[in-house]
Amino acid sequence: MQGLMQDVPLTLDRLFDHAARWHGAREIVSRDADGRVSRTTYAGAHARAKQVSNALRAMGVREGERVATLAWNGARHLEAWYGAIGIGAVLHTLNPRLFPEQIAYIANHAQDRMILADPGCAPLLETLLPQVPSVRDVIFLCDEAGMPRTSFAARDYESWIADQSQQAAWGGFDERLAAGLCYTSGTTGNPKGVLYGHRSNYIHALMTLQVDALALSARDTVLLVVPMYHANAWGVVYSAPCVGAKLVLPGQRLDGASLHELILSEGVTYSAAVPTVWQMILAHLKETKGNLGKLERVTIGGAACPESIIRTLHDEYGVDVIQGWGMTETSPLATVSHPTAEIAALPFDQQVPFKLKQGRLLCNLDLKLTDDEGRRLPHDGKTFGRLKIKGETIASGYFGGEGGDVLDEEGFFDTGDVSTIDARGYMQITDRAKDVIKSGGEWISSIDLENIAVGHPKAHLCAVIGVTHPKWDERPILLVQLKPGESAEKRDFIDFLDGKIAKWWMPDDVVFVDEIPLGATGKIDKKLIRQRMQGYALPFDGTSR
């Protein structure tokens, strides 16, 4: 027997309709390509999104076709976004910071029909377009005056939509229709596309609006630093309109001074960004002796947040830091480090260890830790395991069938991360599965070792990799890039680590190198390190320890 409730499909166009009808006067503030700040409202952006829909239909764009954007955060990007998904097209966010050959691979793989791009991306498109024959049209997100000179044909957004009606039918399709496409950065192998559905993104918006998640309200002004091409800006593209939060979209200028100016001038109460953004803002504040105005809280994700950022924002600026964790394949938000009642009652110092973890699972999801054979491991805060996740906001596969069947027999997706979960349910990422060192059946976190070793006063960068060992399968070795002009003995680092780590975690060797290589995103490139260390042999006979 079915319930007797209305059957309204969970399609994302409804969220923007809601914003226009019930929060129509709420502002969307953008820093445009020329640095100037422009303003619209949800009602204004909604009307223009409808014009985009008509312009897309006039071009013959059909349901399921990929409409790509190559753009920073701005109102035109948002309008184009809803204009595309409203008619059932798939909004594909291309990341302008990737190498051109990666973008070309992705756009080809996605078979993008057209690209809406920031004018600043024109040089990139000159390289890109000859390699991506599927792209039939390019629209620059600017007016006629802002058009870049290009060797290829392109139109400006404003004249493209100018003559279009502000009425257009949206929705009316199945809630499982694809809405968005976003490729993972692909640290191993080629990038793979995650194909979000209307239903999955809609449910993600609802679940992330909880107090113990992003906690957005109609009273918030959100500085959206996290790019819209990163999993829908952690879903805020959908959640902010849902509740009528004012949006501040900072464009390409993500330096400390530019962001700080927006925080003060727009009365920002909330922001979402990676830790490095806060490092820049804090450096700027220190230099200018500034303050953070009305800012109350920030969600930090994308990388583990250093303790110093959490403490400085709290102690000096009264801003609460909440870590979040997720990945493109998880829509992305999955865990958030809000305190339990018990932890909230502790003094701040005692809350910090929990703020340093990636947090607790949002309702709607299921999570498990397993060993390599898929057996569940205890939530004791010590045992490392592969982190696997399940729920309607989690990918079931990749676009075009890449990567094959990615779910285990219980329907869980393997995140590729290794983590612990403590008795209170706080999850902490300890390593990537491919970097963790498996020694005698136990796992050693390369990241934990690196974080401790780099505390040595002479160390500039440290990296830990596993090398094969006849008895223990793998043993860790520590690579050290010393600060310029420093010299050290292996013994210095062994002594430094002694007492700070379990005995069996002690690296079997310390190797001094001229350079620890970093990848495009600033993370240590372990793939390259492993290549460079291929001829390396452990200095021991392999029978002891």
Added chain:
Amino acid sequence: MQGLMQDVPLTLDRLFDHAARWHGAREIVSRDADGRVSRTTYAGAHARAKQVSNALRAMGVREGERVATLAWNGARHLEAWYGAIGIGAVLHTLNPRLFPEQIAYIANHAQDRMILADPGCAPLLETLLPQVPSVRDVIFLCDEAGMPRTSFAARDYESWIADQSQQAAWGGFDERLAAGLCYTSGTTGNPKGVLYGHRSNYIHALMTLQVDALALSARDTVLLVVPMYHANAWGVVYSAPCVGAKLVLPGQRLDGASLHELILSEGVTYSAAVPTVWQMILAHLKETKGNLGKLERVTIGGAACPESIIRTLHDEYGVDVIQGWGMTETSPLATVSHPTAEIAALPFDQQVPFKLKQGRLLCNLDLKLTDDEGRRLPHDGKTFGRLKIKGETIASGYFGGEGGDVLDEEGFFDTGDVSTIDARGYMQITDRAKDVIKSGGEWISSIDLENIAVGHPKAHLCAVIGVTHPKWDERPILLVQLKPGESAEKRDFIDFLDGKIAKWWMPDDVVFVDEIPLGATGKIDKKLIRQRMQGYALPFDGTSR
């Protein structure tokens, strides 16, 4: 093209699974029938809910069958609830405060298979059971020692579940499966059943957890005064487990002293109740010079909240009052009176007028005001219209097809309320559609007139009804029950109203009566008044005004 996201059905058992796994140690506190306070946890209640599932299966209860409860708020009620819906049975909450013949009608109409009842409901069941042959089993929510004496066979809950396993399969069915049945109080005609689905209640839980709705978190301790038989306690039966809020379930003792004791002893931070509950608590506080401990905020609904409650809770106890509006057919929460950014910036006195409204629409819903012909009316804060609502948490019909097709051609449900919506989106209920007075094409709110007239120092109760008028269709007349010992002229009330209302709202007559009849819920019984006034004729000739 469909998205490539996991397809996990939105079934309500998952919310309780989540609470047990991720908030397992969080308490559920109940005041039992004997007045004592007992404690369990989400993990404990979850294990016992599984036992209930096995006990139900052992009795042969099948998917879709109605398992009724006749009980106050308590942990056993909650366990039985999830035990039933987890296996696909329909949890039907019977309201013990209705007249026995109403309950009998409802239980017969629902064809309830069994009843789980508070021991205090034994006398009621003695009357009820002979009239409801579909009920094959009665379980009392107590242990053996607490069993009441009855002329009918019954079992106690504790021995009923004692031998059952704590493992039971839940879910695995379609998300549109019926989960709950709740009858409207039926002010006109027979009560009608709203049949909630797993999907609709799941989505309702997610949408009501927003900051601008109930805003529950893992740090909250919720005193759930609103009964579980009122639309799933405004959905809190689902939303509290979702986020791991501690639950305090007060049983049958809803007097000011008993509730106040729980607020202090359990560290209650949040409560949901009707205005009269707060009147009792405030009276008790005034008498005892008490305080409200950790209480931060309350949601008040079920009836318009008097300004004095809002001000007293704010000024004297630092508690924020948020009104909510909804009805059984809307799951129930639909609008909530949280401030916009603009209103939040005002001094408290200037916020009060907005707090007195029923609030703004939750995302996920659509709302419209129409005239009797279904034409949309403006949101200007003045124009009255029939309030109609749409969304996946809104009923599409009634159990057994009662009431026929209840949606308009756009799929909206007519709430039977008349309201205004202001330019900021704040909705205010002005009347029931059947009570509003339609005079010359314009609508007059009987409730507004009553609220003003009852301010006359000699008035005890006032009621306004419409009487037919040859020119204006209807005109209002005012019925007054004076305070004991008072006497007054019609003129006194006309003069009192003059200047306080629009000229054309002025009642055409004032009728002094010995008694204004009240219904079972304490509201003025206009149906009875209309019956009594059937022979009444307007004192005017019907051509003027």
